[in-house]
Amino acid sequence: MPQHITLETIEKRLNDQAYITERSIVLSVFLAMQLEKPLLIEGPAGVGKTEIAKVMAKILDTDLIRLQCYEGLDANHALYEWNYQQQLLYLKMEESEKTSLEEKEKNIFSQRFLLKRPLLQAITQHKAPVLLIDEIDRADEEFESFLLEVLSDWQITIPEIGTISATHKPTVIVTSNRVRELSEALRRRCLYLWIDYPSFEKELQIVRSKVPNIDAQLGRQICAFMLEVRQMRLEKIPGVAETLDWAMALAALHIDHLDKETVESTLGIILKDWQDIRHVQDSLTSLFEKVGAISKFDNL
């Protein structure tokens, strides 16, 4: 692990990458790198959990290898698979050759026919990559325990080839949306970071850095509006990504302030559920009162 990385450099680099942070995030990223421990990041959807891994890869100037989890994900898809089509072709081509059965077997189960999946890829790189294990809560518990094994030994055994040990230990980021509770064992192996929806100030900073040409008043109104919308009981609470989409759309339309009409016609950008949209439409008046109060008092 590069020793020259300090807390301050990470903070600076995160800022350079236009990732607006808070102290707990900087510190967790720093500790994860220094202690070489996986960092488990939980939080609602759309608060920039995955983004951290991407930024870390940039900071370390290395590759990002991503393993997207889903239900039914098993070792084959995470580790390696044999390239059966090529194996078949090879056998066909060799049909007339006088190679022995053992020889053939050795040939088709060699590195040449091995398809590396993310975990195997991650441990066989020339430079330690950042390994992002995204939405681990979607995979099942069997996979979780399998992952634990890989994370502790950093070696993978392929029956036909043998054991492959990690050339470098990757920096590991594990994210979860808390669809399912993760095992105690996995939690204990990781450092933990909870990222919540951003505060008004933080979100405003994010909007300003990602949508630089936005009208100052509009930016404040959007963030205040999002803050209030998230307080409502919605099916799908909009994340920062939705805020940015909305800000970009409104900025592109050259709108400089929020009014009811604008909101009503663009609500589909931040809300993705019909009932949520109706719910918000019904309470637009009271929402606007609150939004007015928040964005007025702020002189950022």
Add this chain to the structure above:
Amino acid sequence: MELLRRHTSLSANLLAFCRHLRDHGFAIGPAETTVLFHALEILDPFRDAENLRLTIRASVAKSREQQQKFDELYPKYWKELEQAVDSKIAKDRKPKSAPQKQSSPSLLALKNWLNGKPAEEEIALAEFSAQESTSTKDFSLFSPNELQEIHHLIRQIARTLAVQISRRWERAHTPKRLDLRRTMRKNLRRGGELIELAQLKPQKKKTQLVLLCDVSKSMDLYSQFLIQFIYAFQAASQRIETFVFATDLYRVTTVLKTGDYQTAMQKLSATAPGWSGGTRIGSSLDQFCREYRRLIHRNATILILSDGVDTGDIDLLENAMAMMHRRVDRIIWLNPLAGRPGYAPEVRGMQAAMPFVDVFASLHSIESLRSLGKIIGRK
């Protein structure tokens, strides 16, 4: 020298704090403390109080709930410590857990029923129209020969629930999906001619079923049916855990597993001293979450049989439901009242629970039992 001493005393204090956290349910082992001290070593966060706090938190608090708990405990602890040092008074930090008040409700309904006093039920039921055909007739009105079918239907439902299709694959003989890896191995000596095909089929996975049955006064009307349901359900599979609750929760799995119907019922009435009292669904479910945490996991289906009338703490109900909802496969709520025409889940408890229920169905007639079987099989 002074610095060193302060340093060690801080380490000692940190360890003491870790112990304090452990008392509050944090799983902190040597692994966690090692990480913590490593982290402190490289960071030297002693200059900055906030960094110190965040470092400790990242090392020992491993979920959002724990982090919130941590944020609450941390300042309190150091403040207490400071005060104690200042006044040189040794403090005792005994965790003050207020002993839960145990109430002892009665077991009237079941006892009455077991002692052959169904009179009350019949009277109460007279208000319910004894109209229409058998299939829509209220359960409270079923006749002994319908028992057989009810029993049969319940067993079917329990079996469907107990086995679910996994997204993983296992070896098979019938063609479903080709297992290329094994096929390749088998046909290696044929020089790439695939003759013997190896197959995969989706794995079946066994699920844990948990039945939580409301036996409070408001459910009295259905007590006879409930008992039937519980018994038939428990008999259907080995992986079923059964609980009854009114104001408190009782595990009746072992009782139900022993002996025949009559003996089981006798024992049941002796075990659970809470039939037909008031209802505290919230605190009962909360008790379930705390004491039977091991039953709450991804492979579990929780079946709650209740009318949702809660006279206790609604927040408790909501929290317990939210907690279970996050962790289990499905929550199925069967409500005997839901079959009544014009029923809407307006009872406070039911309303609080609704957002966390995956399947909500009525359970008041043989017909509803049949359609429940279909709903559950669909998934």
